[in-house]
Amino acid sequence: AQKVTQAQTEISVVEKEDVTLDCVYETRDTTYYLFWYKQPPSGELVFLIRRNSFDEQNEISGRYSWNFQKSTSSFNFTITASQVVDSAVYFCALSLSGYSTLTFGKGTMLLVSP
């Protein structure tokens, strides 16, 4: 069975600090998909990124970047120069080829103070 672990329950930073959210996954499948979602206080999950198991290129989108390393089964998420609006719960998730259901980690609550 697949599993996603987000070891950091809560992270507090001051605005403009860089912060990395860790995600470690477990699966025996060779084809799988990894996701990051953001859940602001309003409750609605917002899709951030998807990465498939055959694409290990890192990705950068503005202040967000993702580091996918199959060797360590990790898919970490870095926010550069954090802002108060980044305060939210961030979830890492995994889905397997042929199944559309997402397995989520427990989430990391990020608190960015001014």
Next chain:
Amino acid sequence: EAGVTQSPTHLIKTRGQQATLRCSPISGHTSVYWYQQALGLGLQFLLWYDEGEERNRGNFPPRFSGRQFPNYSSELNVNALELEDSALYLCASSLRSAPAYNEQFFGPGTRLTVL
């Protein structure tokens, strides 16, 4: 384009009652997913419907059930409510059931409180 909508926003029930939660997917999406987000348990997959049929089910008892209508909207029913059913229930939709890489778009959720 309208996003995923859910109703009601909040629902308060007593133990033993039944709850019905509703979800309307994004136009053009045929797959609907239900997740439970209970305090301390994270997000857990409940049910997946596509083209009117139940495609997959998470590790929940049979008193959690649902259906998908011809217009692809969906209903989640929880019978014989228990206190531990109190949670935020999130609905998501995606463009089609496969492949698995299609991102799911989530609604704002229904907060169910069982007293």
